[in-house]
Amino acid sequence: MNFGFTDDQQAIKRTAHEFLEARYPAATVRRLAEDERGFTDEQWAELVELGWPGVIVPEEADGLGLGAVELVVIAEEMGYALAPSPWFSTTCAALMLVAAGTEEQRERWLGPLARGEARGTLAVWDEKAGWAPDHSEVEPDSDGKLSCVKIAVPDAAGADFLIISGADGRHYLVEHDVSDPGITLVAEPAIDPTRKLFRVELSGAQVQPLEVAPEAIARAYATIVTLLAAENVGAAQRAMEMAVTYAKDRTQFERPIGAYQAVSHRCAQMLLEVEGSRSLCYWAAWALDNEPETAPRAASMAKAYAGDAGFRVTASALQVHGGIGFTYEHDLHFFLKRTHANAHAFGDSRWHRDRVADLAGV
Amino acid sequence: MDLTLSPGEEAFRDELRAWLAENNPGREPAGDEAAFEFRRSWQRKLHDAGWAGVSWPKEYGGRGATLVEQAIFNEEMVRARTPSVANVLGLAMGGPTVIAHGTEEQRKRYLPAILSAEEIWCQGFSEPGAGSDLASVKTRAVRQGDEWVVTGQKVWTTFAHHAKWCMLVARTNPDAPKHKGLTYFLMDMEQDAVQVRPLRQITGESEFNELFIEEARIPHENIVGAEGEGWAVAITTLMHERATLAFGLQVSVQIALRELIESAHQARGLNGAVATEDPVIRQRLAQLMIESEVLRLNAYRGLSAIMRSGVPGPEGSLGKWHWSEVNQSLTELAMEIAGPRAMLSESEQNWSYRFLRARANSIEGGTTEILKNIVAERVLGLPRMR
Numbered sequence: 001m002n003f004g005f006t007d008d009q010q011a012i013k014r015t016a017h018e019f020l021e022a023r024y025p026a027a028t029v030r031r032l033a034e035d036e037r038g039f040t041d042e043q044w045a046e047l048v049e050l051g052w053p054g055v056i057v058p059e060e061a062d063g064l065g066l067g068a069v070e071l072v073v074i075a076e077e078m079g080y081a082l083a084p085s086p087w088f089s090t091t092c093a094a095l096m097l098v099a100a101g102t103e104e105q106r107e108r109w110l111g112p113l114a115r116g117e118a119r120g121t122l123a124v125w126d127e128k129a130g131w132a133p134d135h136s137e138v139e140p141d142s143d144g145k146l147s148c149v150k151i152a153v154p155d156a157a158g159a160d161f162l163i164i165s166g167a168d169g170r171h172y173l174v175e176h177d178v179s180d181p182g183i184t185l186v187a188e189p190a191i192d193p194t195r196k197l198f199r200v201e202l203s204g205a206q207v208q209p210l211e212v213a214p215e216a217i218a219r220a221y222a223t224i225v226t227l228l229a230a231e232n233v234g235a236a237q238r239a240m241e242m243a244v245t246y247a248k249d250r251t252q253f254e255r256p257i258g259a260y261q262a263v264s265h266r267c268a269q270m271l272l273e274v275e276g277s278r279s280l281c282y283w284a285a286w287a288l289d290n291e292p293e294t295a296p297r298a299a300s301m302a303k304a305y306a307g308d309a310g311f312r313v314t315a316s317a318l319q320v321h322g323g324i325g326f327t328y329e330h331d332l333h334f335f336l337k338r339t340h341a342n343a344h345a346f347g348d349s350r351w352h353r354d355r356v357a358d359l360a361g362v
Numbered sequence: 363m364d365l366t367l368s369p370g371e372e373a374f375r376d377e378l379r380a381w382l383a384e385n386n387p388g389r390e391p392a393g394d395e396a397a398f399e400f401r402r403s404w405q406r407k408l409h410d411a412g413w414a415g416v417s418w419p420k421e422y423g424g425r426g427a428t429l430v431e432q433a434i435f436n437e438e439m440v441r442a443r444t445p446s447v448a449n450v451l452g453l454a455m456g457g458p459t460v461i462a463h464g465t466e467e468q469r470k471r472y473l474p475a476i477l478s479a480e481e482i483w484c485q486g487f488s489e490p491g492a493g494s495d496l497a498s499v500k501t502r503a504v505r506q507g508d509e510w511v512v513t514g515q516k517v518w519t520t521f522a523h524h525a526k527w528c529m530l531v532a533r534t535n536p537d538a539p540k541h542k543g544l545t546y547f548l549m550d551m552e553q554d555a556v557q558v559r560p561l562r563q564i565t566g567e568s569e570f571n572e573l574f575i576e577e578a579r580i581p582h583e584n585i586v587g588a589e590g591e592g593w594a595v596a597i598t599t600l601m602h603e604r605a606t607l608a609f610g611l612q613v614s615v616q617i618a619l620r621e622l623i624e625s626a627h628q629a630r631g632l633n634g635a636v637a638t639e640d641p642v643i644r645q646r647l648a649q650l651m652i653e654s655e656v657l658r659l660n661a662y663r664g665l666s667a668i669m670r671s672g673v674p675g676p677e678g679s680l681g682k683w684h685w686s687e688v689n690q691s692l693t694e695l696a697m698e699i700a701g702p703r704a705m706l707s708e709s710e711q712n713w714s715y716r717f718l719r720a721r722a723n724s725i726e727g728g729t730t731e732i733l734k735n736i737v738a739e740r741v742l743g744l745p746r747m748r
Contacts (some may be wrong), residue, residue, distance in 0.1 A: 001371060001432045002364050003659070004668040009363070069363060244742050259745040261731070264738035267651050271737055272680050279659035280652070301652045353648035354641075362623055362637050362647055 054114025079234025093120025232310030308338030452483035544592030
C-alpha cells in the first residue's frame with residue numbers, strides 16, 4: 001500500500017511543473033487566449049521534445065508507452081498552468097487509436113502523433129442529439145460516407161484527422177484535408193478561451209470505421225474524463241493558492257481579510273474539495289492502469305466530484321478577491337472558465353453520478 | 363503508486379479476519395452494566411490474543427504494527443461489526459499519551475491495565491466555560507506538599523462512571539499566559555471528592571457525564587509531562603483521537619451507506635416508484651458513495667504521506683471534518699427516504715437514532731469551526747483570527 005508517485009512519476013511531475021511555469025506565465029496564457037489559433041508551432045515543438053503527445057503511444061510507434069498515471073500527472077500540471085495547447089485533443093485521438101484503431105489506422109497515425117508530425121482530435125457531441133457522451137445518432141450511408149454536424153470539437157482546425165463518435169458506440173476516422181468540400185470547420189465562440197472549440201460539418205465525407213471494441217473504447221473515455229478531472233484539480237489548486245495569497249495581503253478594517261473566518265473558512269473548504277478531487281483522480285488513474293474492474297466507477301467519481309469542485313473552488317476564489325476578481329484584467333476568470341467548461345465536457349456531474357449509481361447496482 | 367496490500371499486509375489482514383471469524387462475540391446486550399461487562403470481556407479476549415494496542419510498541423505490550431496494519435485493523439474491526447471495547451479512551455488516547463510523554467515508571471504502572479481493561483480511562487478536558495477554547499479551563503490544582511488539590515467542573519466526560527483514571531487538564535499557574543499555566547494529571551476517580559452525574563443527550567442516552575471535583579487529591583508523581591506543559595500533552599491526546607479514528611469511521615460510513623441503499627430499494631420515491639429510481643435520491647446516493655470514497659482515499663493518502671515524510675500531509679487534518687458532514691448528510695437522506703416514517707422514532711435500522719446522534723459529529727472531538735481554523739492557519743498559513 002503506497003498512495004504516492006514513483007520516483008519516475010515524481011520526476012515527470014517536477015519537469016512538467018517547472019517547464020510550464022517557465023514557458024506559460026500568466027501573460028503568455030492571456031495572449032494565447034486572445035489569439036485565434038491559441039498556440040504556436042514553437043510551443044508545440046517544445047511539448048513534442050518532452051514526448052508528451054506520445055505518452056500513451058506504444059514505444060514501437062515512437063511513443064513513451066506509459067500509462068494513465070503519467071497522463072494525469074501532466075494533465076494536472078497543464079491545468080495548474082492553464083497552458084493553452086492541442087495536447088489534450090491530440091491525447092484524446094491517441095487514446096482512441098490505441099483503444100480501437102485498425103491496424104492500418106494505427107500504422108498510419110500513431111507514429112506521426114508521437115513524433116509530433118500530426119495532431120488529431122475527437123468529435124463527440126451531435127448538434128441535435130442528447131448531450132451525454134454516448135448519445136450520438138450519427139451513421140454513415142451505404143457508401144461509407146458521413147454527413148453530420150458536431151459541436152464543441154477541441155482544436156479541430158489544426159488537426160490532421162478527426163475521430164467522430166457515432167450511434168451504437170461506433171467511431172469513425174476522417175482525414176482533415178482542407179481542400180475537401182465535405183468538411184467544414186467553423187470556430188465557435190467558447191466560454192473558455194484557452195481551449196479553441198469548433199463546429200464540424202461533414203457532408204458526405206469519406207470515413208474509415210474504427211474497430212468495434214466497446215470495452216477498450218469505454219476505457220479510453222474513462223481515461224479522457226480522468227484527464228479533465230485532473231486539469232480541474234490543477235486549475236482549482238492554482239485558484240486556491242491565488243485566493244490564499246490575496247487573503248494574506250489584502251487588508252480591510254485594519255486586518256488581512258484572511259483573519260476573518262468568513263474568508264478563512266471559505267479557503268479551508270477549497271482545500272477540502274481540491275484534496276478530495278486529487279485523491280479521486282489519482283485513484284482513477286491507478287485503477288485504469290492496474291484494476292480495470294474498478295476504473296469505470298473511479299473515473300466517473302473523479303469526473304463528477306472534480307467537475308463540481310473545480311467550479312466551486314474557482315468561484316469561491318473569485319469571491320475572496322472581491323471586485324478585482326470580477327475584472328477581465330485579473331487572471332482568475334480563466335481558471336473559472338476552464339473548470340466550468342471541463343465540468344460539462346464528456347458527461348456532466350449529474351451524468352457521471354447516475355453512472356456511479358448504475359455501476360453500484362442502485 | 364500501489365493501492366493494493368503487500369503480501370505481509372495481506373497476511374496480517376487474513377490472520378485478523380480468521381481470528382475474528384472465530385472470536386467475534388456479536389451484538390452486545392442491553393443495559394449499561396451488562397453492556398460494559400460484555401465490552402470488558404471482549405477487550406480481555408482481544409488482549410489475550412495480542413490484538414489490544416496493535417499500534418503500541420511491543421515493549422509496552424502492544425503489537426508494534428505498522429501504520430498500514432493499524433489502518434487495516436481499524437477497518438476490519440468495523441467491517442466485522444465487532445462490539446466496542448471497554449477502554450476506548452485508554453487505548454486510543456491515554457496509552458499513546460503516556461507512551462509519548464510519560465516516565466518509564468508511569469508506562470510500567472498504567473499501560474498493562476489499560477490493555478487488559480482492568481482500569482478504564484476517561485478524559486477530563488472540556489468544561490462548561492471551556493469548550494472550543496480549551497486552554498481557558500478554570501479547574502484549579504494547588505500544590506500541597508507531595509499532592510495537588512483539585513477543584514472544578516468537567517463536562518462531556520465519556521465513560522466517567524466506569525473509569526478508574528481521568529486524563530485531567532487543570533490550571534496550576536493562574537498568573538501564566540493561558541496556554542502556559544496548564545498541567546496534565548492522571549486523577550484517581552475512586553475518591554469521594556469526585557462526583558459523576560450522567561448527562562442526558564438528545565437521543566435519550568447518557569454516553570457523557572459531568573464531573574464535579576471538590577478538593578480531590580492527586581499525587582505529584584501523577585503529572586504527565588512537566589508542570590505547566592499540559593497544553594502540549596493534551597494536544598498529543600487530541601491528535602491521537604483524530605488520527606486513529608479516520609480508518610474506522612470511513613468503513614462505518616461505507617457500511618451505513620450500503621444499509622441506506624437497501625432501505626432505498628424498499629422505499630418509495632417522490633413519483634411513487636421505488637426510491638432508487640427517483641432521480642434526486644439516486645443523485646444524492648451517488649454523491650454519498652463518492653464522498654465516502656474520498657474519505658477512504660484521503661485516509662490512505664494521508665498515511666502514505668506520513669510514511670514518506672514522517673509528518674501528516676494536509677489531507678490528514680480534513681478527515682474528521684469531512685466525515686462529520688458525510689455522516690450527517692447520509693442520515694438526513696435516510697430520513698427523507700423514510701418519508702412519513704421519519705416522524706416515528708422506531709425503525710429496523712435505527713435511522714432516527716442515527717440521525718439524531720449524527721448531530722454531535724460536528725461538535726465532538728473538535729468542532730467543525732475549530733477544525734476549519736486549524737486547516738486555515740496551519741495548512742494554508744492564513745493569519746490567526748486573534
